[in-house]
Amino acid sequence: MSEPELSGTYTYRSFLNRPEPVEDFNKLRFAELELRLFVDPEGAISGELVFPGSLGAEPPAMDIVGKVSKVPAASPVAFTLTGKGRTDTPIADFHYEYDGGVLRHWETGINQRMTLAGTVLRAKDHGSGASLARAGQTASFLAVKRDA
Template sequence: MNVMELTGTYTYRSFLEVPEPVDDFNQLRFAQAELRLTAEPDGSVNGELILSDPGAEPLIVMDMTGRAKASSRASFTLSGRGRPPIADFHYEYDGVVLRHWETGIGQRMVLAGTVLRAEPHGGAPAGKTASFLAVRRDDA
């Protein structure tokens, strides 16, 4: 896979790592956002993670920077840093592009991985982890 294929707009969802079954899937929700990425031939990746209510102005934005490696399944690392008023936000991401099934129907490019709160903010301690999926949109 060519790393430039990561370029696009994704619906990003992260999940708390709760091992027990839950009655309400929202109990697993850590975040939902729009992820916009631009990958360059040299493997550099830049973009934004935009958290907002549907149809509303962005509530908070994090600038994303990182690197991607090409292989049969591309992998990537990203560092997200908040813009004011969330300039103290710092998260680290490690992920891969999930397999594209040759016989799959309607399959989309999906990024999957883990996220780490690298620095504390707003009373939330550093070290919190979550799992994420980012599903590529049609407008990508």
Template sequence: MNITELTGTYTYRSFLELPDPVDDFNMLRFAQATLKLAADPGGAVHGELILSDPGEEPPVVMDMTGTASAASSRVSFTLSGRGRPPIADFHYEYDGGVLRHWETGVNQRTVLAGTVLRAEPHGGAPAGRTASFLAVRRDGA
């Protein structure tokens, strides 16, 4: 995979890192959003994480910037997300990579996986909270 293949629209989901089993999978939910990324051959990545539903005004968006690299057929990336008003105080850091594409896999999609860190406090939530994330590429994206 080359770096530009990160370009696309993904369904982003992040999960609290709770070690014990839960009865309700929603107890793990940290966020669900639309992630749009564009990557250039030199490794620069930019995009947006849209946290609001389509048509919601004002939209709730974080601008994403970062870098990607390819080594041993794996693509890894780091991103920094900074909120636009009304969430201008949001700042999150992301570290992830593209999961393996199985040669014999059926209907496998491109999936990004990694960790996210709340880099600055906001709305009474302290900095330092971490979560795991998956982002699944959407059709036509």
């Protein structure tokens, strides 16, 4: 796989790392967003992570930058990302770090899609008062590539 094959739009889902079984799968939900990535031939990543927005309004987004790790050809593609909220938006103080890789493509798989998986770290507090989200929160994520 070449780095530019990572370019595209993904459905991003992150999950709280709760070890106990839950009756309602939504209790694991951390986020569901749209991830848009562009990877140049040198492995530099740019893009955005788009949050749901109000009808007719520009949705809030975090700018994404990162890099593809240079690993031996036989190894899975790995990457790191940094996401920061855009200035003058409701998520301007967001800062998240991502570490992940491309999941295996099964040669005999049916309807398999490119999927990114990894962990995410809230790198900085955001919000205030009752809605304060403390730095250090972690979650697992999957991002499934959409059709072009």
